[in-house]
Amino acid sequence: MSVTGLAATAARAPFTGRARREVLFCVLALPLSLPLPFLGFIGTISLAAGNSSWRVVLVAVAVAALVMVLLVATGAARSLAGACRTLAGSLLGEQVAAPPPRAGARLTDGPGWRAMAYLMLRLPTGLLEGYAVAVFWLAGLVNLTYPFWWLSFRNHSPGVQLSPVVVITPFDWLGGHFQVTTFPGTFAACGAGVGMLLAAPWVTRTVVAADRWLIRGLLGPGRMAQRLRDLEQTRALAVDDAAARLRRLERDLHDGAQIGLATLAMNLGMARKKLGDHGDEVPDLAAARELVGAALQGAKDALGELRELARGIHPPVLDRGLTDALASLAATSAIPAELTVSVPVRPTPAIETIAYFCAAELLANAAKHSAANTITIKVTERAGYLALEVTDDGRGGADPSGGSGLAGLAQRVAVVDGRLDIASPAGGPTRITVELPLRAG
């Protein structure tokens, strides 16, 4: 980015929607920054009216702990944290899935305690957010208006010495105040305001980033729950996939071999009629011959369809191992395919089957869409994973959302905790990598 580009970005930053939403978030989340346990602690100390012996502190800590337990047990901690999560989702675009509802006892509610921890940590982050908004945005704006106020209220005769006016800056806490005593001095205040407003969006962004990090870490479903959710999702996909396969199989049988055999039987029935019921007398030999010919053709077609269907369910060559199966797949590929396999440990049958059908689908995809001249299939083992890499020198641009079956493939692979990587820039080449654990489950 050029210097002018940087300057333009810096000048625009305070006016962007993002800056606006982040400020809004800081303001709206501020009321949640004074955690009740802390108030309980402070309240107890102040009731003791300055008698800050260790016993008072102990009681105050106990009160704070009690408040925490109550907040978790009643679910209030979850609700308050949920409000923060919702705010972060709608204003910051920080999409964090809600944790699952409480399953066990009230006091052992993991997500509830994590919500409580977040609410406690909001004290520093929330105060920082409030500080950023108050000092950088509000004070910055106020500073801009100093010359105007000076002209309105300090309209004095020349030579009169006026008491100085204090200007708020982010550095006030260092000690020593920025003060103006003359009208031209107010322009210095105005300049400070401009500087503060230019810095403001970056300051809010930084403090909000810390808050985002806390929200992601503490208000999500948690690692085990996330895993559970992933498993539920892939299981649902697997069940749907299995049902869809059965439906497709029924449909293929119904519209293929089954109706073919019914037609064949009909042709034979008609042929028998043409041949006559008894004796050597054949009423219509030519028609009978033709019908038997049609029946024979029908039988061959039905056999072919059944063979294809059976192979689609489980290719027999897979029983001899993935290497042989892929070799026979590569040999029948529409685009010339070169195969190298180096897998010292044989994967479980389920993994071999998935790998085989992935390769078959990827080859079919390449034949349909890529316009490639050659394909290379490489199968290797990497750290307990089987890596199947299919590369073609075609036109590229493979897109999992383009209905090319890649999305379905990714789903099927995810069921066994595998991964599908697509590298397919427009113009090619396309390299698709499927990683599967060597053993399923």
Added chain:
Amino acid sequence: MRVVIAEDAALFRAGLVRLLEDEGHTVCAAVADGDALLAEVAAHRPDVVVADIRMPPGYTDEGLRAALELRRTHPGTAVLMLSQYIETRYAAELLHGSAAGVGYLLKDRVADVTEFTEAVVRVAAGGTALDREVVSQLLTASRHAGDLDPLTPRERDVLALMAEGRSNAGIAAALVLTLGTVEKHVASIFAKLGLPACQTDNRRVLAVLRYLGDG
């Protein structure tokens, strides 16, 4: 006899056309979906429709729905449904109200050319043709309920054939019995089950099916 055929599998459709034409019937039209079937029936007013149940566009029960529509709009046109599988639910919907001019057969039955054409003719003439699979499913349910206990095995055979929609002569031919013996069995069945004696074949079918808990 004038026939309109609806079947989406092209080879099977062509076979049906040929089979019926070889048997001397006129095939006015042969179409591949339910909507075309309704249009052709309106145009040709055939004696009977031979239609597949599962057809485009949805491949569920488009043929059946077209047939039910025809039963309403063209009561004079008989309908014979063909399917690759039997659903008693479909049979119940078809037979709802009346068993006259209704048939429901497995596609496999077409292989017995003579028997199949007889069924088409019977349905076209206002009779009934129910696949023996449908009937045996109904009989199984009734047998479990113990309703058929009073009947002898032979009488159960006769009952099944009656439920398929066959006439006494048809039953006699199928079981290789004389007409008189069949009539005696029929009278005995009606007496044992407490059914009112019926004159016409399709009233009889309905009475039997009602007894079996269908139709």
